[in-house]
Amino acid sequence: MQVTITAVGPDNCGLADPIVHYVASAGANIHEIQMFDHDRDKIFAMMLRIEWPETSGTVAKLRSHMNEIGQLKGLSIRTWSRDEHIRPPRVAICSTYRPEPVVALLRAMRDKVIKADPVVMIGNRPACRGVAEQFDVEWHDVGDDGGNPNNDQIVELFDQHEVDYIVLARYMRILPPATCWKFAGGRIINLHHGLLPPFPGFRPYEDAHAHHMLTFGATIHFIIPELDAGNQIINQGTFSVAPGTPLEEIKRQGETDNEPSTLVEGVRRVIDRDVELHFQKVVRGQN
Structure with missing residues (x-):
């Protein structure tokens, strides 16, 4: 299942590591990763597009873990998939x-x-x-x-x-x-x-x-x-x-x-x- 994860927050060291480490350890295939560091505004931004294996749990479970990382690192994280729900977009x-x-x-x-x-x-x-x-x-x-x-x-x-x-x-x-x-x-x-x-x-x-x-x-x-x-x-x-x-x-x-x-x-x-x-x-x- 294709999942997009975005993270935005105050710039700091080691913000991307826990996100990438978690999805990779869970067996996700990372298709795309982008990061941007606004030096002037001290803002960190990141986007991951991954293939999330169903054997590693639901998207809701992934979202829960991402939210925990967001709270720990001071990031606003969103975990989204078009295929999570059986309903029109x-x-x-x-x-x-x-x-x-x-x-x-x-x-x-x-x-x-x-x-x-x-x-x-x-x-x-x-x-x-x-x-x-x-x-x-x-x-x-x-x-x-x-x-x-x-x-x-x-x-x-x-x-x-x-x-x-x-x-x-x-x-x-x-x-x-x-x-x-x-x-x-x-x-x-x-x-x-x-x-x-x-x-x-x-x-x-x-x-x-x-x-x-x-x-x-x-x-x-x-x-x-x-x-x-x-x-x-x-x-x-x-x-x-x-x-x-x-x-x-x-x-x-x-x-x-x-x-x-x-x-x-x-x-x-x-x-x-x-x-x-x-x-x-x-x-x-x-x-």
């Missing part, structure tokens, strides 16, 4: 202003196009609260008056609802590296409203229009803690316009049609395990 959806991607995602889950359950919606603005109520999904507004999110609360909500995947559906805030590490290994999916890599940033429609582009698009990619999206692209959707098409019309087409459909297909690929994230690259899944 549980999804958290984060949003800011635009409702169209969220509506498309919830419709796709309702209609079983995406075989997953939306268990919580989180917004740093209240714009999508009505959508959550329409689809009977628990809603939490984590933003202050300026839209600045309470990132600790976000992590608590992810843990509380035992989410398998997190979808940033036009969530217009950057998740802190510590949050990305806690849910590393291909668990955070982002909708970027432009084509990557040429048009990153918060205004990709405007940037592409300024370059006189006639093809626009959206990108679905895995979020990873330390690198910009490159080899993490899950899906891209494009549309073409005639020369001289006003920017407002381009954005309307992109926001109401292309972004939602591109997001649905990208999330479906992850949920159906058509793709996975190994060594920071998207690979064919083992479904």
Whole structure:
């Protein structure tokens, strides 16, 4: 059974050793290991992707041992496996202003196009609260008056609802590296409203229009803690316009049609395990 273990906490000596030693002694095959030391912030982060032998006990037992190590070493440790439970994956959806991607995602889950359950919606603005109520999904507004999110609360909500995947559906805030590490290994999916890599940033429609582009698009990619999206692209959707098409019309087409459909297909690929994230690259899944 494939299991992902993440550990984040204050930097110190010997933090990785007890985790690696335990899983190796239990007969686990370590497929991938990443560690990062934020010298400036004195933060340690680690991600292990292992094959856990059923003869060594359940994932719950492994999680219990990892939590004991976390308490001993002052680490926030999460032990996760898609195969631990016989149920559809549980999804958290984060949003800011635009409702169209969220509506498309919830419709796709309702209609079983995406075989997953939306268990919580989180917004740093209240714009999508009505959508959550329409689809009977628990809603939490984590933003202050300026839209600045309470990132600790976000992590608590992810843990509380035992989410398998997190979808940033036009969530217009950057998740802190510590949050990305806690849910590393291909668990955070982002909708970027432009084509990557040429048009990153918060205004990709405007940037592409300024370059006189006639093809626009959206990108679905895995979020990873330390690198910009490159080899993490899950899906891209494009549309073409005639020369001289006003920017407002381009954005309307992109926001109401292309972004939602591109997001649905990208999330479906992850949920159906058509793709996975190994060594920071998207690979064919083992479904």
